[in-house]
Amino acid sequence: MELVIRDLHANIGDKEILKGVNLTVTPGTIHAIMGPNGSGKSTLSNTIMGHPAYTVTQGEVWYKGQNVLELPVDERAKLGLFLAFQYPVSIPGVTVANFLRAAINAHRSVAGKDTRETAIPMAQYRKDIREKMAALGVDDGFARRYLNDGFSGGEKKRIEILQMSMLKPSMAIMDETDSGLDIDALKVVSQGVNALLSQNPEMGVLVITHYQRLLNYIKPDRVSVMMEGRIVREGGPELALELEERGYDFIREEVFGNGN
Amino acid sequence: MVTKLPVIAALTAQDILVASEPTWLQQWRQAAWQHVNESATPLWRRTDLTAYAFADMEFTANASASQLGSAIPAGVVVMPLSQAVQEHGELVKAHLGSAVASNASKYAALNAATWRDGWFVYVPKNHEATLPLHLVLGFGAANTIVARNLIVLERGAQLSLIEQFAGDGGPFAVVASELILGDGATLKYVSMQTWGAKIHHMGHQVAKVGNDATIVWTAVNTGAAHQHVDAETNLVGNGSRVDWMAATVAGDGQRLLTAPWLRHVGRATEAHMDFKTVVKGSGYATFDGMIKIEGGSTDTITRLEEHALHLSPQARSDSIPGLKIDTNNVQKAGHASTSGEVDDEQLFYMQARGIPKFDAVHMIVMGFFESVLDRIPLDTLREQVTADIAARI
Numbered sequence: 001m002e003l004v005i006r007d008l009h010a011n012i013g014d015k016e017i018l019k020g021v022n023l024t025v026t027p028g029t030i031h032a033i034m035g036p037n038g039s040g041k042s043t044l045s046n047t048i049m050g051h052p053a054y055t056v057t058q059g060e061v062w063y064k065g066q067n068v069l070e071l072p073v074d075e076r077a078k079l080g081l082f083l084a085f086q087y088p089v090s091i092p093g094v095t096v097a098n099f100l101r102a103a104i105n106a107h108r109s110v111a112g113k114d115t116r117e118t119a120i121p122m123a124q125y126r127k128d129i130r131e132k133m134a135a136l137g138v139d140d141g142f143a144r145r146y147l148n149d150g151f152s153g154g155e156k157k158r159i160e161i162l163q164m165s166m167l168k169p170s171m172a173i174m175d176e177t178d179s180g181l182d183i184d185a186l187k188v189v190s191q192g193v194n195a196l197l198s199q200n201p202e203m204g205v206l207v208i209t210h211y212q213r214l215l216n217y218i219k220p221d222r223v224s225v226m227m228e229g230r231i232v233r234e235g236g237p238e239l240a241l242e243l244e245e246r247g248y249d250f251i252r253e254e255v256f257g258n259g260n
Numbered sequence: 261m262v263t264k265l266p267v268i269a270a271l272t273a274q275d276i277l278v279a280s281e282p283t284w285l286q287q288w289r290q291a292a293w294q295h296v297n298e299s300a301t302p303l304w305r306r307t308d309l310t311a312y313a314f315a316d317m318e319f320t321a322n323a324s325a326s327q328l329g330s331a332i333p334a335g336v337v338v339m340p341l342s343q344a345v346q347e348h349g350e351l352v353k354a355h356l357g358s359a360v361a362s363n364a365s366k367y368a369a370l371n372a373a374t375w376r377d378g379w380f381v382y383v384p385k386n387h388e389a390t391l392p393l394h395l396v397l398g399f400g401a402a403n404t405i406v407a408r409n410l411i412v413l414e415r416g417a418q419l420s421l422i423e424q425f426a427g428d429g430g431p432f433a434v435v436a437s438e439l440i441l442g443d444g445a446t447l448k449y450v451s452m453q454t455w456g457a458k459i460h461h462m463g464h465q466v467a468k469v470g471n472d473a474t475i476v477w478t479a480v481n482t483g484a485a486h487q488h489v490d491a492e493t494n495l496v497g498n499g500s501r502v503d504w505m506a507a508t509v510a511g512d513g514q515r516l517l518t519a520p521w522l523r524h525v526g527r528a529t530e531a532h533m534d535f536k537t538v539v540k541g542s543g544y545a546t547f548d549g550m551i552k553i554e555g556g557s558t559d560t561i562t563r564l565e566e567h568a569l570h571l572s573p574q575a576r577s578d579s580i581p582g583l584k585i586d587t588n589n590v591q592k593a594g595h596a597s598t599s600g601e602v603d604d605e606q607l608f609y610m611q612a613r614g615i616p617k618f619d620a621v622h623m624i625v626m627g628f629f630e631s632v633l634d635r636i637p638l639d640t641l642r643e644q645v646t647a648d649i650a651a652r653i
Contacts, residue, residue, distance in 0.1 A: 050608075050611075051608055052604055052608060073611035073612055074620075077614035089603070091609070092627055092630075092631075093626065093627025093628055094626075094627040098623075102623060103610075103613035103614050163613065
């Protein structure tokens, strides 16, 4: 199913950040959103997922026949949306393993059914998490550590991808996943995403990034450029390369004129 | 037919004595009783002392309703304190009142003068008790329990001790715990106030820590309507240490106060305090702490953390930490404090993974307490307390 964003306006406090975003992400495609700092990229991903700091003043986000803006955050996740955070928070006292199991069981839960019936069997869960951790080069010991507590930037991002590969979303939003990653970590994380894509070819991915660098490893089918709270340009992968070469200024001039 | 028991306010100096007790103890009780009568009511602004009125507290000579929750670890002396007075008189005489002074407060004096209940625990020199000892104190015939626990670890001794106040009844509990650690001794002490919801709990707990001795103190306060606990670690010995954690849950109608005092007296003493509080409904919790680094204490390391989570807008927590340093040779002194609602970013993160808000709050709160509850050495007790807290959040 497509993710369709229509005329989305969102504020933080009294300040309007999103000023009418229109965007469609097709299943089975990788759609990159590029833009300079402050253009509203992270606001877009947080608003789609329902961060309480942002107020939607206008517009809709449709997915699987529902306006997701009307759903609580956890229902959006259960619908298949996943946000890989730019800055994953730490949750002291809650281990990676327990957290992820709670997340998986929440996804598996069915209204009116005992959660003990729908929960993932322990043995299967242990096997799954071990395999996925090995694939991402995450040490076994991380399962018993408190979530993101004292993790390095690269470790946090790997754990984000670990969660993504365990929860198997149908539409993943990756918010500046490349920030704070060195090139080796970037490769591992990208391989993780690509492996997931090859197993779930119908998954849609919205990749939000400032730099073209990440797109060398996660190859986009579509590229949209965001500026001042709107999508101002759309194109194919070649647009990312052009931005890499020429910077954002040429688009700014085209869209807003020289005097802006 | 219920016999009407006398109340404490109506007792005379003769009523408090136990005929079979030795003269030194009778005199000790009399001195304490004099202090009860002569000392002023404490000015505790955050504790409503009308909840602890002497005119309401019944007194009886055989109030005991204590029991052991575990086997007695091999080589450790465990018996009611009143029995120890007869069988280990010299030991009791040497240590009774050496940690909790009778003149510490009117209520400490009351405890000294009128205690009938409580335990004596003695670990001989260099004896390492491996299994945890679990003491449970509860209400008996009277509406008041006055209990005194005397815990003595000789040089090099080791013990893991759980002291639990549990059950309904009362509502008045006036308790004192004296913890005496000889040189090089190690005590893992879990003190649990898990009373029923109507109890008024007044406690004094003092640990006196010898040279190179260590106390690992874990306080769990979840029960009672009112709690006023003066808790003190006295790092007397050189190289003595305390690792002190607490988990407090104050729900609807509960007013729970802990006043921890930490005294650095010896040289190269080290303390880590980490006190965690969750308040909910109309619950009210107070941390009224003081760290005192005495003049002779050099190369001191001390660290205090206190964190409070508020689960409802009416719930309240007060934090009044104090630090008084009378030496200019402190190695490290640190303090961190937070107070507020469950973090929005944590909640959003968990919900974004499909976890409903209710469950997310639950996991965050239980995670908050994890490091404290993890130190309860008996699995069944830990699981029970964890489940009790989980059910109340």
